[in-house]
Amino acid sequence: MxxxxxxxxxxxxxxxxxxxxxxxxxNGRFSEETRQKVLAVIKETNYQMNFSAKxxxxxxxxxxxxxxxxxxxxxxxxxxxQMEAILFEQGxxxxxxxxxxxxDKELAYLNMLExxxxxxxxVISGADEFGFNxxxxxxxxxxxxxxxxxxxKKDTIFISSNHYQGAFEATEALIHAGAKSPVIFMHSRQSxxxxxxxxxxxxxxxxxxxxxxxxxxxxxxxxxxPDYQKNIATFVQKAKKIDGIFAINDHIAIELxxxxxxxxxxxxxxxxxxxxDDTPQCNYTVPKLSSVKQNIPEIAQITVDNLISIIKNxxxxxxxxxxxxxxxxxxxxx
Amino acid sequence: MxxxxxxxxxxxxxxxxxxxxxxxxxNGRFSEETRQKVLAVIKETNYQMNFSAKxxxxxxxxxxxxxxxxxxxxxxxxxxxQMEAILFEQGxxxxxxxxxxxxDKELAYLNMLExxxxxxxxVISGADEFGFNxxxxxxxxxxxxxxxxxxxKKDTIFISSNHYQGAFEATEALIHAGAKSPVIFMHSRQSxxxxxxxxxxxxxxxxxxxxxxxxxxxxxxxxxxPDYQKNIATFVQKAKKIDGIFAINDHIAIELxxxxxxxxxxxxxxxxxxxxDDTPQCNYTVPKLSSVKQNIPEIAQITVDNLISIIKNxxxxxxxxxxxxxxxxxxxxx
Numbered sequence: 001m002x003x004x005x006x007x008x009x010x011x012x013x014x015x016x017x018x019x020x021x022x023x024x025x026x027n028g029r030f031s032e033e034t035r036q037k038v039l040a041v042i043k044e045t046n047y048q049m050n051f052s053a054k055x056x057x058x059x060x061x062x063x064x065x066x067x068x069x070x071x072x073x074x075x076x077x078x079x080x081x082q083m084e085a086i087l088f089e090q091g092x093x094x095x096x097x098x099x100x101x102x103x104d105k106e107l108a109y110l111n112m113l114e115x116x117x118x119x120x121x122x123v124i125s126g127a128d129e130f131g132f133n134x135x136x137x138x139x140x141x142x143x144x145x146x147x148x149x150x151x152x153k154k155d156t157i158f159i160s161s162n163h164y165q166g167a168f169e170a171t172e173a174l175i176h177a178g179a180k181s182p183v184i185f186m187h188s189r190q191s192x193x194x195x196x197x198x199x200x201x202x203x204x205x206x207x208x209x210x211x212x213x214x215x216x217x218x219x220x221x222x223x224x225x226p227d228y229q230k231n232i233a234t235f236v237q238k239a240k241k242i243d244g245i246f247a248i249n250d251h252i253a254i255e256l257x258x259x260x261x262x263x264x265x266x267x268x269x270x271x272x273x274x275x276x277d278d279t280p281q282c283n284y285t286v287p288k289l290s291s292v293k294q295n296i297p298e299i300a301q302i303t304v305d306n307l308i309s310i311i312k313n314x315x316x317x318x319x320x321x322x323x324x325x326x327x328x329x330x331x332x333x334x
Numbered sequence: 335m336x337x338x339x340x341x342x343x344x345x346x347x348x349x350x351x352x353x354x355x356x357x358x359x360x361n362g363r364f365s366e367e368t369r370q371k372v373l374a375v376i377k378e379t380n381y382q383m384n385f386s387a388k389x390x391x392x393x394x395x396x397x398x399x400x401x402x403x404x405x406x407x408x409x410x411x412x413x414x415x416q417m418e419a420i421l422f423e424q425g426x427x428x429x430x431x432x433x434x435x436x437x438d439k440e441l442a443y444l445n446m447l448e449x450x451x452x453x454x455x456x457v458i459s460g461a462d463e464f465g466f467n468x469x470x471x472x473x474x475x476x477x478x479x480x481x482x483x484x485x486x487k488k489d490t491i492f493i494s495s496n497h498y499q500g501a502f503e504a505t506e507a508l509i510h511a512g513a514k515s516p517v518i519f520m521h522s523r524q525s526x527x528x529x530x531x532x533x534x535x536x537x538x539x540x541x542x543x544x545x546x547x548x549x550x551x552x553x554x555x556x557x558x559x560p561d562y563q564k565n566i567a568t569f570v571q572k573a574k575k576i577d578g579i580f581a582i583n584d585h586i587a588i589e590l591x592x593x594x595x596x597x598x599x600x601x602x603x604x605x606x607x608x609x610x611d612d613t614p615q616c617n618y619t620v621p622k623l624s625s626v627k628q629n630i631p632e633i634a635q636i637t638v639d640n641l642i643s644i645i646k647n648x649x650x651x652x653x654x655x656x657x658x659x660x661x662x663x664x665x666x667x668x
Binding site: 281 | 395397404405406408411412414415418419422427428429430431432434439442443446449450588591592615617618619620
């Protein structure tokens with residue numbers, strides 16, 4: 001006997017396959033009348049969902065998973081919220097998974113999302129090691145990456161801010177404001193966005209004929225360590241001429257804005273300072289913090305557009321890279 | 335012919351029902367050997383998962399859903415992250431749904447989580463109207479509420495900070511610092527936590543024999559409106575004697591900290607100020623902002639403990655209320 005398929009159910013119910021799927025998953029919009037009709041046909045034909053996730057995936061669940069490294073981070077939570085809003089308007093529910101920049105969690109959540117049969121995935125930069133290519137997911141579920149490309153994987157849709165441009169312009173803003181020996185304050189994570197920002201900083205120095213000495217021009221700080229302030233003080237004493245700092249994110253910049261005056265360095269008089277992310281707090285510090293603003297609405301829109309496009313047409317071209325320009329927000333710290 | 339059940343599969347495979355469920359859902363820990371064994375038995379017995387979500391729910395999916403109104407809010411994102419970490423250690427994946435304080439979204443996500451067969455739900459305060467009791471979910475999926483109880487529903491596990499105590503102590507801190515006519519700055523959302531905070535403020539005034547005039551003692555502001563600063567200025571002019579402000583959250587407090595000096599009111603000399611939430615930004619304002627600190631680790635732990643307990647024993651007592659004490663963090667603004 002031929003097994004009943006979801007297509008048969010749709011045909012017998014007089015509705016679309018998508019509607020049958022929505023009724024089965026109890027997700028999305030359909031009338032009570034439609035629901036009753038579909039359920040009656042399912043009962044009549046003794047239709048049972050097949051065990052295999054692959055075949056179920058032929059149906060649509062109208063849900064999308066987002067892997068995000070840290071929802072307490074301004075950029076991540078903003079872009080996730082905006083994507084959720086756009087997806088919801090288009091009829092998709094969003095499942096957010098917070099991976100804590102942890103490779104094990106990333107893999108566990110990929111498996112979980114696969115088992116929940118999401119129609120698509122959005123993966124935001126997290127652990128230094130990108131475990132995505134170890135998962136089965138890449139063979140089945142359409143996905144779009146923000147800020148980080150999987151290793152050794154070319155056939156990927158990749159959306160990112162222009163971190164290089166932001167760092168380059170931020171460093172030049174310090175130089176134009178009079179800084180002769182700007183330095184960069186990094187965190188210890190080796191994400192691709194951090195690498196791009198470092199490269200932008202280095203190229204801006206080079207273009208302006210400023211010598212770079214890795215030991216005196218790059219400081220890596222770890223806000224989790226109890227002695228990080230002592231380390232900053234030691235670094236600032238050693239590299240005596242510091243008169244400009246590009247901080248790789250606003251979190252580090254705001255720490256510096258508060259700490260540097262306590263060791264006798266005034267901002268912006270002694271040291272000019274610029275961060276990255278343009279968090280709302282930039283307007284509440286004294287002086288107000290200059291920063292690099294990512295175009296979050298644009299990133300959210302492009303990401304969702306691309307994802308929905310490959311969900312609807314899985315055979316389409318998947319090697320797409322979109323780099324979204326950033327802009328400087330200059331305030332009193334520079 | 336008797337239909338094969340998940341129990342039969344477990345028996346034939348020589349593993350537990352939970353392990354079969356994990357293999358089926360490809361979620362959680364099991365060896366490759368176990369997986370092969372279970373899949374072989376499934377194939378042999380021609381076992382198919384039944385359509386009905388109810389029967390499937392007899393299995394465990396080892397996933398939990400969290401409805402959160404706004405992941406960009408410090409309290410919400412912190413408590414969600416901490417709950418996720420505890421749940422993950424106990425073998426559960428966490429599905430986070432951002433409802434944007436929107437009743438339609440809340441219901442849509444409840445349906446979605448039900449269709450994804452989560453084992454339990456955590457519902458965090460959101461829309462003023464609490465739609466939870468309109469859903470089927472309450473009849474099936476064990477859940478715990480943070481900060482807000484569903485209407486007309488007594489049989490609920492409810493975890494909350496002591497918002498009343500926090501507001502009462504914050505207001506008394508203003509009075510002890512010399513404020514003779516403290517006022518409260520509210521937002522327009524009528525959440526139960528906001529109501530508790532207002533009550534704490536009012537009772538502190540009463541206890542200290544300070545007259546309350548609703549028109550001059552309570553200001554409701556909407557940061558979304560373009561003219562909110564004009565409205566603050568008008569209110570501060572009208573209620574000339576304002577010398578202390580309890581802001582219902584740090585977001586409003588930080589706005590005031592920045593705006594009041596521009597209309598000639600110095601903090602803390604002219605007006606003493608305290609917020610609520612003890613966000614990290616409190617340490618970065620000038621002067622540093624006093625605030626009320628919620629015990630986020632405690633709330634996260636109690637919530638997860640209660641949820642896992644009712645997941646494991648659905649018949650247990652569900653009318654539980656746990657109110658977690660808060661504490662003041664006094665800084666330069668008072």
